[in-house]
Amino acid sequence: MKTVSQISELRAQVTAWRQQGLTVGFVPTMGNLHAGHISLIDEAHKHADKIVASIFVNPMQFGANEDIDSYPRTMIDDQQKLTAAGTDLLFTPTPDIIYPKGLAKQSFVEVPNVSEGYCGESRPGHFRGVATVVCKLFNLVQPDIACFGLKDYQQVQVIQTMVEDLSMPITVIPVATIREDSGLALSSRNGYLTAEEKAIAPALQKNLQWLAEKIKADFTDADSIDFIGLSKQAAKEINTAGLHTDYLHVCQAQTLQPASEGDTQLVILAAAHCGKARLIDNLQISLA
Template sequence: MRIVRTVTELRAALEPHRSGGIGFVPTMGALHEGHLSLLRAAAVENPTVVLSIFVNPTQFGEAADLDAYPRTEEADVELAASAGAHVVFAPSAAEMYPAGFATTISVGGAVTATLEGAVRGRSHFDGVATVVATLLLAVQPDRAYFGAKDAQQVVVVRRMVTDLRIPVAIVTCPTSREADGLARSSRNARLSAEERQLAAIVPRSLRAAQDAFASGIRDAHRLTALVREGLAEAGLDDEYVEIVDADTLDPLTDVTRPALLALAVRVGTVRLIDNVVLDPAVDDRTAVERSGA
C-alpha cells in the first residue's frame, strides 16, 4: 500500500490503474468498523481502492470540535491496508486549500436547509461539498462510497455530482452499528462509560418509531414524538428529530413515500446523529435488526 500527500503524487500513483476501475472512500480518519466496511465494499467492486484521510476544517462549526477530533494516522493506515486499500491520500490543509484558494461549492434548496443545515448553518454543507468535489477531482474514481449514517451528506453529494456532471457513481452503504444498535462514529470514543450507556437510547428510540410505523402509523408528528419521548426519558435533549422525504429532504407531515427519520442529540459534550428509513412499501425493521438495533 502506498501513502501519498499531494495531488500530483496521487494522480501519478493512480494513472496505471484507471482502466481497471477505482473505488474511493473519503474519511477524516480515526477509522472504525464503519469505515472498514466501506473499504471492503469498494474492494469487492474495484481492483484499486483509495482512502483519503483529511480532517476538513471548513465543515466544523465549533473550533473545539475540530480540535478534539482524533488524529490517528498510523493506526488508520494499518487498518486501511487490512481492509483492502491500495492507496492512502493524506494531504495537509495547505495541499487541499493552497494559498489564494477562493472557490466554494454551495448546494441550495431543502437538501442543505433542513436537519444539519438548519442547526449548523449552510456553511457546513458548503464545506462538505467543496472538499468532496476537490477530492473527487483529485482521485477521479469510478465509484465513491459513503455510509448511510450521514444520509444528508449523501443527498448533498449526489445533488452536487449530478448538477456538476462529475463522472462518478455514488454508492451508499448501510449504517454500521455496535451490538446495541449505536451507529458507529469516531466521536463515540469520546463518550464516558456512563454516556455510552445513555447513547444506546438513541437507536432504541428510533426503533420505537419504526415499530409504530410498521403497525400502521403514518403521521410524522406522532412518530417523531415517540422518538423525543424516548430521549427525554433518558434526560437527553434533541437538537432535532425530523421526518423528511428520503430524496429531496422536504419535510413531511405524513409518510406516504420513502422518508428519512433523522435526529441529532448531545450526550455530554458529544454530538451524535442517526437516522432510519421509513418506507411504506418495505418494512425496514429487518435491516436494523440485522445490524443490532
C-alpha cells in the first residue's frame, strides 16, 4: 500500500489508474480503525478495481467541547490493517492541506432536512463539517463508489442526499454495522469505555431490539402504534441500565421524519452517553 499526504500525489495515482481503465473505490475514515472500517474496505473490493482510503480527523465536524484533541490517533496500526485488507492507496492530509484558508474562510456544504434533528441537534454544525469534508474528498479522489457504515445512519442519509442533490457521479454503498458478540456496535470511541461501562453499553441495542419487536407486534392495527410512548419506555430502560439517553426516535427510513401511520420502512435512531463515550446506534424495521 502506498501512503501519500499531498493532493498532487493522490491525483497523480488516481489519474494513472484511470488511464488504465480501472475503477476506483473510496473509504474515508478518521483513523483508529477497527473491524467495522475493514468491512468497508472489503465491500469496496467487490465494486472497484483499486481502493483508496483516507485518514483525516476533520476539525470542522467537532464542536467546541468535543474530543478532537484526545481523539485516538493510531497511524502505524491503521496502516498495517489497511495493508492487510488490500488497500491500494492511503491519503493522510493535514488540516492545512484540506483547509488552507482556515475554517473561518472555508466554503462549506450544508444538506437540509436530513441533517436536522438527532445528532444534528445534539452536535450543531456536525453535519455541515461532515458534508463539507466528504464533498472535498470526493472531489479529490473522484471515486466511482464510496462505502460508509450504517452505524452512522443519519450520516449515510446526509451523504446520499448530497450526492443526489449535487449530481455527483458516485455510488454510495451503505455497509451493515459490525458488532461485538454483546451487540455493541463497533466504534472508535468504544476505547473510552471502562470494563464496567462496556458491560452495560449493550443495553442500547438491546432496547432498540425490544422497541422494534413491540412495533412489529402492534402493526396489525396501525392506529394502535404509539411510537412516542414506546420510545420513551425504551429510553427509560436504557437509563435504568446506567446509560444516559441523548435521543431515541422512530423515523421514516429515508426522510428521517418522525414515523406516522402508513409508514412501513422505519429506522430507530438513538444516542446515549456511557461514561466519557457517546454511543450512537440504530435499527431498521420493515413492516411491508
